[in-house]
Amino acid sequence: MPNLLDPITRHAAASPTVIALRTATEPWTYAGLHDASLRYAGALRDAGVGAGDRILLAAPSLPEFVVAYMGIQAIGGVAVTVNTMCTTAEIEYYLTDSGARLAIGWHGLGPAVSEAAALVGVPVWTLEPDALVDADPIHGPVGRASDDTAAILYTSGTTGRPKGAQLTVGNLLSAGEIASIISRGTAADRTGTGLPLFHVFGQASVMMAAFTGGGSLSLLSPFTPEGMLDLLRRDDLTIMVGVPTMWNAMLHLAGDAEADFSHLRIAVSGGATLPGEIARVFESRFGCRILEGYGLTETTALGAFNDVDRGGKIGFVGGAVPRLEVEVRDSGGTPCPGGVVGEVFIRGETVMKGYWNRPDATAAVLDSGGWFRTGDLGEFDTDHDLRIVDRLKDLIIRGGYNVYPGEVEEILYRHPDILEAAIIGVPDDHYGEEVAAVVVRQHGSDLTEEEVTAWCRNSLSAYKIPRIVRFVDQLPKGSTGKILKRDIDCTDLQKTSK
CATH class of the missing domain: 3.40.50.980 (Rossmann fold)
Incomplete structure (x- = not known):
C-alpha cells in the first residue's frame, strides 16, 4: 500500500x-x-x-x-x-x-x-x-489507501473563510510522477526554488517531483533575487522553479549574467500568468526560455504545461499534462471551440478529494464525473494549447464590454518605466465598473498618469484603457510572490473614478 x-x-x-x-x-x-x-x-x-x-x-x-x-x-x-x-x-x-x-x-x-x-x-x-x-x-x-487524505491545504479565502483542500496520497504521488515526466526529470537533475513548501506549487510539483526523479532539491528561504542567483551558481541548478514576480525580480537585478544560466535545463513559471514581455526579455537577455504551467491547489498544482522538447509558446500554458483532461466550457457547460473564451475545467488523478468538512462547497466545484470547475477563463488555440485569460472573478465589465485584466497588464509590462502592474475594476455609477491601473514605477522614473494612459491607447480599444492610474511603491503579494489584487485598497480609486 x-x-x-x-x-x-x-x-x-x-x-x-x-x-x-x-x-x-x-x-x-x-x-x-x-x-x-x-x-x-x-x-x-x-x-x-x-x-x-x-x-x-x-x-x-x-x-x-x-x-x-x-x-x-x-x-x-x-x-x-x-x-x-x-x-x-x-x-x-x-x-x-x-x-x-x-x-x-x-x-x-x-x-x-x-x-x-x-x-x-x-x-x-x-x-x-x-x-x-x-x-x-x-x-x-x-x-x-490511495484515496486517504495526506495533506490539507487551505485556500486563500477570497469568498468567506478559507476552505481546506484535501489532497490524497494518490494525488500527491501522481503529482510527483507527472511533474517528473513533463520535466524529463532524472537523478542527475538539481532542482532549485524559492517557493514555500507549505504552498501546493512547491510541495507537489517541485518537492515531490524532485524526489520522484531521484535528483536533488535546493531550497531558498526567504526568496531574494540575489539569493536565487547565488543558489543557481552554487548548486549548478538544472531546473529552477518560480512565479512571475520572482523571474521579474531576477531580470531587473541580474546585470550581465548570461553565463549563469548556461547549464539550466528548464525554467518553470506558475502560480500566476507570466507577462509575455518578461518571458521575452528574460530569454533575450539570459538565453533561457521560461516554460509556463498551470494548476491550482485543488488540482495538486497540475493541469497544463508547455512541452519541454517543443519549447512552448509565450503566453500559453501548453496542453493538458499526462493523466489529466482539460476542457474550456461556455456558461451552459458545452465545450468551446478553439479561439473562444470559456471557463476551464480539469479532471484526472491530481484533482482533490474535496474540501474538508465542506460538502456543499465541494459539490459547487466538483461534479459527479470528477470534473473540477476552476473559476479561470481560458481558450485553446489550433494546437490545443491553453491560454489563461484571467480569473472569472477578476473579469471587469465596463459598460457591457468584457475587459480581461491580463490583456491590459501585458501592455503595461512592455513600458520600460513600469516594474509591476495590476489592473482591477472599481465601481462606477455610469459604466458599472471602471478600469484602474495600479503601477510600480522603475526606480528613478517620473512616469505620469497621462503617459500610462497614452501608452495603452496605442495598443488597446478605448473601453480597455485604464481611466484611473495610481502609483504605489509596491504591490501586495502572497507567500509565493503572487500579486494579491484582493488586497489592493480601492477606496481612493473609487473616489477618483470619473
Whole structure:
C-alpha cells in the first residue's frame, strides 16, 4: 500500500549516498533523509499520533520542513501546512477547522503557533535545526489507501473563510510522477526554488517531483533575487522553479549574467500568468526560455504545461499534462471551440478529494464525473494549447464590454518605466465598473498618469484603457510572490473614478 515517503524509501535503498537536499553546509543524502523522517515518525508515534490524525506544520522552506512533513506522512498522518506569516487568529482557525491534534512550528517564527495552540488546547512542538529527534524510528512507512487524505491545504479565502483542500496520497504521488515526466526529470537533475513548501506549487510539483526523479532539491528561504542567483551558481541548478514576480525580480537585478544560466535545463513559471514581455526579455537577455504551467491547489498544482522538447509558446500554458483532461466550457457547460473564451475545467488523478468538512462547497466545484470547475477563463488555440485569460472573478465589465485584466497588464509590462502592474475594476455609477491601473514605477522614473494612459491607447480599444492610474511603491503579494489584487485598497480609486 502506498505512502508519500515511498520515493525517498526507494532511492534510499537503491542509492543511499545520493544527495536529496543540498544546503550551504552539509547536504542530506536519501538515506539520511529517510532515516530522519522515520525517526520523526517515531516521535509522533510516541506522542500518540496515528493514521488520519491532522498535524499543523508551520515552517519555512528548509530541510527540516521536509523531515517533519515526511515524518507525518510516514506515520500515516495528515499534514496541514500553513503560511509562516499567519497570525494567531488564522492559525487558531486552521487548528479548529481541521481538528488538528498537534501543532509544529519552526523555532525562528514568532509566537503565533504556540499562542493559537494554547487557545485551542492543542500541544505544540518546536521544530529545531536538523530536525533530529531522540526517538526510535518506525520500521517503515504506514501503508495507506490511495484515496486517504495526506495533506490539507487551505485556500486563500477570497469568498468567506478559507476552505481546506484535501489532497490524497494518490494525488500527491501522481503529482510527483507527472511533474517528473513533463520535466524529463532524472537523478542527475538539481532542482532549485524559492517557493514555500507549505504552498501546493512547491510541495507537489517541485518537492515531490524532485524526489520522484531521484535528483536533488535546493531550497531558498526567504526568496531574494540575489539569493536565487547565488543558489543557481552554487548548486549548478538544472531546473529552477518560480512565479512571475520572482523571474521579474531576477531580470531587473541580474546585470550581465548570461553565463549563469548556461547549464539550466528548464525554467518553470506558475502560480500566476507570466507577462509575455518578461518571458521575452528574460530569454533575450539570459538565453533561457521560461516554460509556463498551470494548476491550482485543488488540482495538486497540475493541469497544463508547455512541452519541454517543443519549447512552448509565450503566453500559453501548453496542453493538458499526462493523466489529466482539460476542457474550456461556455456558461451552459458545452465545450468551446478553439479561439473562444470559456471557463476551464480539469479532471484526472491530481484533482482533490474535496474540501474538508465542506460538502456543499465541494459539490459547487466538483461534479459527479470528477470534473473540477476552476473559476479561470481560458481558450485553446489550433494546437490545443491553453491560454489563461484571467480569473472569472477578476473579469471587469465596463459598460457591457468584457475587459480581461491580463490583456491590459501585458501592455503595461512592455513600458520600460513600469516594474509591476495590476489592473482591477472599481465601481462606477455610469459604466458599472471602471478600469484602474495600479503601477510600480522603475526606480528613478517620473512616469505620469497621462503617459500610462497614452501608452495603452496605442495598443488597446478605448473601453480597455485604464481611466484611473495610481502609483504605489509596491504591490501586495502572497507567500509565493503572487500579486494579491484582493488586497489592493480601492477606496481612493473609487473616489477618483470619473
